[in-house]
Amino acid sequence: MSAHVQMSPWEVLLVLGAVALVLARWLPIRLRGPVTVTAAAVVVVSGAALGVLGLRWQMVPVLVGTAVALPFAISPLLRRGTGRRARRAAWRLALPGSLVCLGLIAAGPAAAWALPTPVFPQPSGRFAVGTSVLELTDPERPETATAAPDDRRTVVAQFWYPARKGPAGTGHAQYLGRTEHEARVVSDALADYAGLPGTLLDGLPRARTQSAYDVPVAGDGERVPVLFSPGLGGVRTQNTAWAEELASHGYVVVGLDHPYDSAAVVLNDGRTIRTKVSATGNAAEDERRAADWTAVRAADLAFVRTQLDHIDSGEIAGLLTGHLDTGRVVAAGHSLGGGAALQAARQDPRFAAVIDLDGFPHDPAPQPFHQPVLALTQAIGPDTDPDYIPRLTGVLDLGTATSYRLTVPGAAHLTFTDATLYLPPLPSLIGSLDRTAGPRITAAASITFLDSTLRDDPRDPTAALSSYGSLVVHHPNGH
Structure with a gap:
């Protein structure tokens, strides 16, 4: 990650997990479950870590996009676990929702790039x-x-x-x-x-x-x-x-x-x-x-x-x-x-x-x-x-x-x-x-x-x- 974007490893994991959670719906059927579970776990762990270490406002839209996507990603898996038929929204409805969530998630790195934590250059002198x-x-x-x-x-x-x-x-x-x-x-x-x-x-x-x-x-x-x-x-x-x-x-x-x-x-x-x-x-x-x-x-x-x-x-x-x-x-x-x-x-x-x-x-x-x-x-x-x-x-x-x-x-x-x-x-x-x-x-x-x-x-x-x-x-x- 660029030093000018200045995202911590936990923030990078949060963004990657959130993106994977949204995109899982569009993967082949055999990959949806494993990707959704892994992405949800990454989001929960990284979000909890940021809550302890200190959450920057730039990550708030990432969490909002994740919160919107999470129920729709997890719900089919829960239904499948009860033996009931998993229902998924029609792609005409799912596509706009996925794009909105991805837009919110992308706003986090964009805000971190526009208003980063400053990184001071290493002085070039001998002292x-x-x-x-x-x-x-x-x-x-x-x-x-x-x-x-x-x-x-x-x-x-x-x-x-x-x-x-x-x-x-x-x-x-x-x-x-x-x-x-x-x-x-x-x-x-x-x-x-x-x-x-x-x-x-x-x-x-x-x-x-x-x-x-x-x-x-x-x-x-x-x-x-x-x-x-x-x-x-x-x-x-x-x-x-x-x-x-x-x-x-x-x-x-x-x-x-x-x-x-x-x-x-x-x-x-x-x-x-x-x-x-x-x-x-x-x-x-x-x-x-x-x-x-x-x-x-x-x-x-x-x-x-x-x-x-x-x-x-x-x-x-x-x-x-x-x-x-x-x-x-x-x-x-x-x-x-x-x-x-x-x-x-x-x-x-x-x-x-x-x-x-x-x-x-x-x-x-x-x-x-x-x-x-x-x-x-x-x-x-x-x-x-x-x-x-x-x-x-x-x-x-x-x-x-x-x-x-x-x-x-x-x-x-x-x-x-x-x-x-x-x-x-x-x-x-x-x-x-x-x-x-x-x-x-x-x-x-x-x-x-x-x-x-x-x-x-x-x-x-x-x-x-x-x-x-x-x-x-x-x-x-x-x-």
Whole structure:
């Protein structure tokens, strides 16, 4: 079974048993009985196993189709066992019924294909990947989203880092949260934010990533940190595939939850903070709100940038003490987070570079900044905001370092996130690339840029970046 369909062995058995049960009626007489009994047994056993292990909604139509077919398949056998003549429906009646049942059964694998449990690609770098979560509170900054005078701004940061290979059997980290409860809370919040029933995304809490919690850091070298701000309403784990790939190549990625903006943030004390983000439909007011949210996120990035010094020095105890190159920290983000990364770099020269993943700049006062930028954008079409590329170009042209704007053919806004791994493959939603191509290209372009900008790689990244799409190089001062 294809990894993208993502059906468990019990689910595969359920579907095969259900199909055999429906088709048994059309087999030669001598085969009907054995096939019906075997198929019914397979359906009962696999259905019971799924009931214990957890039944996904995608299998509900399979069970409905089976329930409809089962009485008609078993009834002739029961009559035959009593010595009474077995009666079978005329084929003109049986054929439509069989087709309806097969349609219901086929809907299960189709739904599992359209909305699968995400499978995270194996990172290609030489390091295993570890992950750890840290809650950070800024005592100097009030929380502006609440009226409580003593409430201070708190963010939750998740680190993905190069790790030593763990012993056999080391468990892979759950997606979306440290615990199953946190993962389900966040999954339900993401569905609610998107206006979807939570059941449709029930595969997310089941997913396992390619990293392991709190395993030892690899080696004694200092690693370049990449601070990541997610999209509007997004969560710290939304780019896990990208983060794991970067970590396998020696970087430390730090994804942030922004309370009252991220769909749901679960704090250490058990509180869950849901988003307060909302649109008004008024373009001017929505732009004002976006600028405010961007400013808060830029401040969050600067705050965590400061905390990295304390983590590296050991003032904040953790696995990464002595392993962070805090002289070369990268600001990165997707969508609104990409705009926040640009603004954070403009305001804070401690950032060494910027990665903007399809982010619209909302900085109300753009000014020259000195860090190189990699800006990845979706394919530009008639539905793209006409102000997007001119605004982004204007910001990049202010830079005093060489920057790169890469437009990826076939990419949509969510192509640069994990959404390609679990949402329906609709071009308008996740682009026209295959499910793993978006995260793969995003990571490969990011690593090319970071290696050439912050490491001792003397190669010009232009040729490598051009292989992923249409590249525009923004030279300092427009030259």
